Amino acid sequence: xxxxxxxxxxxxxxTQGIAGPYxxxxxxxxxxxxxxxxxxxxxxxxxxxxxxxxxxxxxxxGLFLHLNTGKKSxxxxxxxxxxxxxxxxxxxxxxxxVESDGQTRMAELGLAHDDLRGGLPNLISVSVTPFGCSxxxxxxxxxxLTAMAMSTIMYNTGHPDREPLTTGGTPADYIxxxxxxxxxxxxxxxxxxxxxxxxVDVSLAESAACTDEYNAGMYAFQGAIRRRFxxxxxxxxxxxxxxxxDGYIVFIPGAGGFPQRGLTQEGTVSPMSLLMENxxxxxxPLFQSGQERMIRWREVDELIQPFLDxxxxxxxxxxxxxxxxxxxxxxxxxxxxxxxxxAARSFFETIDHPEASKLTYAGAPxxxxxxxxxxxxxxxxxxxxxxxxxxxxx
Amino acid sequence: MPKPLEGIRVMDLTQVFAGPAxxxxxxxxxxxxxxxxxxxRLDITRNLLHTDNDGQEVPWERALYFTIxxxxxxxxxxxxxxxxxxEMLREIIAQSDVVAESFTPRVMxxxxxxxxxxxxxxxxxxxxxxSGYGQDGPYSDWSAYGMGLxxxxxxxxxxxxxxxxxxxxxxxFTDPYSxxxxxxxxxxxxxxxRRTGQGQYIDLSEQEAAVPLVGAALMDYAMxxxxxxxxxxxxxxxxxxxxxxxxxxDSWIVISIESDDDWAAFCSATGHSDWAADVRxxxxxxRREHHDELDxxxxxxxxxxxxxxxxxLLQKAGVIAAPVLNGKQALLDPHFKxxxxxxxxxxxxxxxxxxxxxxxxxxxxxxxxxxxxxxxxGQHNTEILGGLLGISDEELAQLTEQRVITTEPALPVPxxxxxxxxxLPYEAFLENGxxxxxxxxxxxxxxxxx
Numbered sequence: 001x002x003x004x005x006x007x008x009x010x011x012x013x014x015t016q017g018i019a020g021p022y023x024x025x026x027x028x029x030x031x032x033x034x035x036x037x038x039x040x041x042x043x044x045x046x047x048x049x050x051x052x053x054x055x056x057x058x059x060x061x062g063l064f065l066h067l068n069t070g071k072k073s074x075x076x077x078x079x080x081x082x083x084x085x086x087x088x089x090x091x092x093x094x095x096x097x098v099e100s101d102g103q104t105r106m107a108e109l110g111l112a113h114d115d116l117r118g119g120l121p122n123l124i125s126v127s128v129t130p131f132g133c134s135x136x137x138x139x140x141x142x143x144x145l146t147a148m149a150m151s152t153i154m155y156n157t158g159h160p161d162r163e164p165l166t167t168g169g170t171p172a173d174y175i176x177x178x179x180x181x182x183x184x185x186x187x188x189x190x191x192x193x194x195x196x197x198x199x200v201d202v203s204l205a206e207s208a209a210c211t212d213e214y215n216a217g218m219y220a221f222q223g224a225i226r227r228r229f230x231x232x233x234x235x236x237x238x239x240x241x242x243x244x245x246d247g248y249i250v251f252i253p254g255a256g257g258f259p260q261r262g263l264t265q266e267g268t269v270s271p272m273s274l275l276m277e278n279x280x281x282x283x284x285p286l287f288q289s290g291q292e293r294m295i296r297w298r299e300v301d302e303l304i305q306p307f308l309d310x311x312x313x314x315x316x317x318x319x320x321x322x323x324x325x326x327x328x329x330x331x332x333x334x335x336x337x338x339x340x341x342x343a344a345r346s347f348f349e350t351i352d353h354p355e356a357s358k359l360t361y362a363g364a365p366x367x368x369x370x371x372x373x374x375x376x377x378x379x380x381x382x383x384x385x386x387x388x389x390x391x392x393x394x
Numbered sequence: 395m396p397k398p399l400e401g402i403r404v405m406d407l408t409q410v411f412a413g414p415a416x417x418x419x420x421x422x423x424x425x426x427x428x429x430x431x432x433x434x435r436l437d438i439t440r441n442l443l444h445t446d447n448d449g450q451e452v453p454w455e456r457a458l459y460f461t462i463x464x465x466x467x468x469x470x471x472x473x474x475x476x477x478x479x480x481e482m483l484r485e486i487i488a489q490s491d492v493v494a495e496s497f498t499p500r501v502m503x504x505x506x507x508x509x510x511x512x513x514x515x516x517x518x519x520x521x522x523x524x525s526g527y528g529q530d531g532p533y534s535d536w537s538a539y540g541m542g543l544x545x546x547x548x549x550x551x552x553x554x555x556x557x558x559x560x561x562x563x564x565x566x567f568t569d570p571y572s573x574x575x576x577x578x579x580x581x582x583x584x585x586x587x588r589r590t591g592q593g594q595y596i597d598l599s600e601q602e603a604a605v606p607l608v609g610a611a612l613m614d615y616a617m618x619x620x621x622x623x624x625x626x627x628x629x630x631x632x633x634x635x636x637x638x639x640x641x642x643x644d645s646w647i648v649i650s651i652e653s654d655d656d657w658a659a660f661c662s663a664t665g666h667s668d669w670a671a672d673v674r675x676x677x678x679x680x681r682r683e684h685h686d687e688l689d690x691x692x693x694x695x696x697x698x699x700x701x702x703x704x705x706x707l708l709q710k711a712g713v714i715a716a717p718v719l720n721g722k723q724a725l726l727d728p729h730f731k732x733x734x735x736x737x738x739x740x741x742x743x744x745x746x747x748x749x750x751x752x753x754x755x756x757x758x759x760x761x762x763x764x765x766x767x768x769x770x771x772g773q774h775n776t777e778i779l780g781g782l783l784g785i786s787d788e789e790l791a792q793l794t795e796q797r798v799i800t801t802e803p804a805l806p807v808p809x810x811x812x813x814x815x816x817x818l819p820y821e822a823f824l825e826n827g828x829x830x831x832x833x834x835x836x837x838x839x840x841x842x843x844x
Contacts, residue, residue: 005586022606030582048631050614062613066606132756135732140709145627145635146716149648150727154637155720156564158555160827163637164646164718166627167563168552169607171571176754178574183755183762185581186423190398190759192588198758205716206735206754210574213411213565214443214459215721216736220748221445221458223836224820225722227644229828231564234818235442239541241550241560248560250542255438295822321536326526328542330560332551333608333615333622344531347602359616365572365603366579367528369509370594371586 004031005371009188011035012087012094013071014078014111016043018144018170019128019204020100021067022177023184027096028070029364029373035090035388036071039078042381043068052356058381059355065378066361069351073379074388078109087111090388091120096184098126103133103199113199123197124187128180132203142204147172151208152215156228164228176207237293238300241330244308248330249316251304257325258287271323275316276307353377395760397424402584404492405483406430406467409437411540411566412600413496413524414463415573418752420492420580422762427467428486428778429769432474433800436771439463440803445744447820449813454803455743455770462749465739466765470779471772474505476798483507484515485783491587492580493521498537499529509595518593520583524576528599538600540566547604552611554624570752572603577753633682637718638693640701644830646718647701649692649708656713657681663711664695720830725840737764738842746842772801 009032013024021036021043028034036043042058050062058064076083088111091097097116099106106112106127113125127133130142148154148166158165183200191197209216218224218234226234233239239252259270259282273281281287286300293300308316313329320327329335336342337360347363364373402425406417409431421427431437440454449456473479484507487493493512495502502508502523509521523529526538526546544550544567550560579596587593605612611622627648629635635650651657654677661670669691674680681688696704701717708715719727725736725748733756736748753762779785779799793799805812823829837843 005582008589009585026578050610050617050620052617054618060617062617063610066609066613131729132733134756135729137709137729141712141714142716143632143650143652143714145629145648145650146714149637149646149716149718150724150730152719152721152724153563153565153567154648155646155718157553158561158564162555163627163639165553165555165561166637166648167567168549168554168622168624169610171549171567171607174607175571175574178571178578179754182419182574182578182581182753183757185578185585186398186753186755186762187757188585189423189581189588190396190757193398193400194396194759196759200758201756202754203733206730206733206751209724209730209735210750210752210754211565211567211570212721212724212750213570214462215565216724216748216750217458217462217721218443219721219725219833219836220736220840221443221461221744222447223833224447225720225830225833227720227827227830228564229826231562232828233541233565234823234828239539241545241562243559248545250545250562252539252542254537254539291819295819295826321533324537326537326539326542328538328546330545330550331548333548333611336548336605336608337612337615341527341531341533342602345528345599345602347605359613362606362609362612363602365575365606366596366598368579368583368594368596370592371583 003371004374005368007031009033009096010094011096011098012090013037013098015098015100015128017045017100018063018067018173019176020098020180021045022174023126023128023180024071024098025067025069026177026181029375031371031374034071035384036068036073036379037078037087038073038075038381040075046381057355065353065356065359068378069361070374070376071379072384072387073382074384075382084110086388091116091123094123095188096124096126098128098180098184100128102129103127104139117197121197122191122195124184124191124200126180126184126200126202128176128202130204132206133201144170144172144204147176147204147208150205152212153208156215156226157231158228160227160229172204172208175211176202176204179207179210236290237297238304242304242308244316245310245312247313249313250328250330252326252328254326258290261288271325274323275320275325349375351375351377355380397760399423399425402426402492403490404428404494405487405490406494408494408496408524410439410496411463411569412573412576413494415570415752416522416524416576416580417467417494418463418465419574419577421466421765422753428774429464429467429469430483431469431471431771433471433797434473434475434804436803441816444813444816447817449809449816451809452743453809453813453816461741461744461747461768464768465749467769468774468778469769469772470775471800473798478793479798480505480507482779482783486778487512487519488515489782490516491520491584493519494524496524499523499525499534513593518587518591520580520587520593520596522576522580522596522598524572524598524600526599527601529597540569543600544568544604546601548608549604552608552622552624555626556624558624560624568600568604572598572600575603628685633678634685634688634692636689636692638696640696640699640704642700645701647696647699647704648716648718650714651681652714654678659711660708660713663708663713666695722833734761734763739764739767741767742770748840771803772799775799775801
């Protein structure tokens with residue numbers, strides 16, 4: 001069996017919920033040994049659904065199973081002296097500690113980086129918290145929604161006459177998990193060069209803000225405050241989700257879809273006119289001017305929508321792609337699981353679990369030729385207690 | 395302070411957003427990132443969003459989107475359609491650690507610059523391809539833009555107002571998302587190379603990278619054959635949760651009540667003992683059932699509050715809340731400011747500008763801050779091709795003449811006319827609400843002018 005890219009690393013994982021566990025999942029899926037320290041009654045995500053038939057069960061939370069693949073579970077009471085002593089013993093053999101309660105709480109447990117750095121100068125501690133470990137909001141509470149709110153993304157998502165809309169799921173948790181993973185790996189690289197551990201402080205709020213494409217940029221370079229307008233980009237129309245006969249597609253003519261003055265050859269027909277089976281559209285001012293399309297977008301919709309209403313999503317996307325326009329599908333999770341492309345790439349994984357049995361899991365977010373990521377099942381609560389000399393009441 | 399990737403050289407063939415976000419993080423961590431553009435096909439973001447909505451005589455140097463993504467990198471402009479161009483690229487790669495590219499898969503194969511060819515040039519090279527749909531499979535040669543890939547990954551089907559259609563985030567959300575994941579993948583591959591001396595190839599499909607975001611919905615489908623409903627700003631785990639109107643123009647706050655204690659704290663902070671006493675609201679299930687009514691009651695309180703003041707008031711009472719920030723408010727937010735979320739670069743043709751961080755991690759030993767301004771077109775042709783490859787001044791002059799390399803774009807019309815054509819219709823945008831405001835004194839408001 002091929003080794004994982006991170007299989008020499010040992011992570012002590014004190015996190016619960018989503019952001020921290022996604023960080024340590026990325027480590028586990030790349031081969032690191034992740035020791036997940038859970039309170040005696042388990043990570044609180046074990047109480048969150050989905051559950052089979054909506055019946056709560058600590059070993060059957062879909063969210064927990066998804067986020068904790070490939071980890072080992074150890075139950076410990078971190079309030080107790082024995083619990084703290086065992087964590088310190090584990091840390092002596094570990095490369096990275098990841099926590100999601102913040103350094104203030106860690107200090108109460110004697111597990112803040114400042115408590116540990118003296119005895120363990122090579123240890124890397126990573127905190128992933130709503131607002132970070134410094135600054136005026138450091139002790140404030142938060143979640144994915146508060147991070148999306150402050151990111152500028154939410155302000156620009158949704159309808160102009162309605163409230164700002166967050167992106168579905170809890171995306172800021174995942175983004176922060178990724179940033180914590182990157183931060184830890186950067187600290188591991190630093191340690192390889194300089195022989196020294198350090199603390200890495202990652203916040204959900206800033207992680208989400210790092211995804212801002214140009215909202216802050218438009219103010220910093222133009223003094224322009226962008227506002228949500230059907231979630232539309234400011235530099236062209238249409239490039240959006242639109243309804244068709246049997247569902248939705250993303251309608252994106254792209255740089256070469258409409259006629260381009262001075263660039264499109266005489267006598268050729270634009271991909272957009274070919275798609276809509278009407279070469280005369282190339283003479284329409286709305287086809288000829290990007291500016292006109294942005295301003296008179298309702299007329300663009302009136303031109304396009306009747307055509308879309310007669311066509312099925314797959315038919316439109318396939319034809320547009322054959323014309324080299326970057327149209328895209330809008331799949332549900334069912335469509336994803338049944339998708340022929342993802343199947344051909346063997347993206348999804350079917351994984352067995354002693355309590356939750358066989359389920360289809362999201363695959364790894366990238367492939368590596370020499371050290372392929374491996375997704376193994378999540379642990380049952382305290383499954384590895386014996387291996388680490390702990391008992392549930394330690 | 396030394397950064398962790400000092401001594402690592404990255405040859406960066408990526409464009410637009412996902413790839414440049416990946417290499418921007420590598421640059422911020424200390425790597426030397428050398429971008430490459432083609433004389434006949436510049437990065438399309440050099441045509442987007444110009445400083446003060448006016449590219450003037452140098453639109454390709456006043457593109458704010460390009461500047462933010464590429465700050466701190468070096469750049470050469472080389473024509474890969476010419477064999478000498480590909481040869482120079484291979485020579486740089488022979489002295490590089492990482493190659494990043496974001497073309498559709500057929501392009502690199504056509505240039506014989508795919509991994510199989512490049513590892514002959516540099517056996518331990520780490521190569522990452524960031525594409526829309528991955529390197530194989532029936533959609534691998536589909537053309538892909540970021541605004542299509544968030545929907546293609548399943549995220550848009552769970553985004554939207556209750557009862558409404560699926561909706562995209564107000565930006566190309568999965569582009570930076572996969573750029574971040576890609577940066578982590580490169581760090582993992584570098585870690586493996588440090589131990590074993592072995593390089594490798596990373597195939598990142600932007601569609602696949604974002605699928606874990608809908609992991610819980612996938613599990614619900616696997617367990618119960620059930621599809622999620624769109625729930626606006628609500629949550630299955632908190633009630634009430636939502637986005638509420640505050641005083642002031644288009645001003646909003648999000649509030650999330652995760653427990654009965656949170657609810658009690660919220661009622662007390664807002665002075666509503668009547669809500670606390672209402673048994674309909676005393677449990678999570680009850681608050682969920684009466685969510686519509688609670689939204690009305692909460693709006694009755696928030697509509698007279700300043701969003702920042704209400705945020706502090708609620709947080710001091712232990713309630714989860716945050717103001718909804720626009721681009722200007724994010725730049726001026728005291729917390730972001732104190733923690734250094736925006737760095738100042740002195741950008742040629744643009745002056746001093748704030749650019750956002752791409753990696754949110756704060757390190758004890760170094761700062762993941764931007765390494766400098768974005769490169770001007772072909773700014774490092776001489777440094778890289780002359781210095782690193784040792785090409786003589788005579789040959790560089792000859793290559794410039796043959797347009798194998800350049801520092802000037804090939805424009806069909808004068809630059810000022812291009813700039814005119816690329817202006818966005820801001821008057822119309824102010825009128826229809828795409829822009830909320832245009833502040834002429836913004837540099838002063840940001841503290842960048844006396």
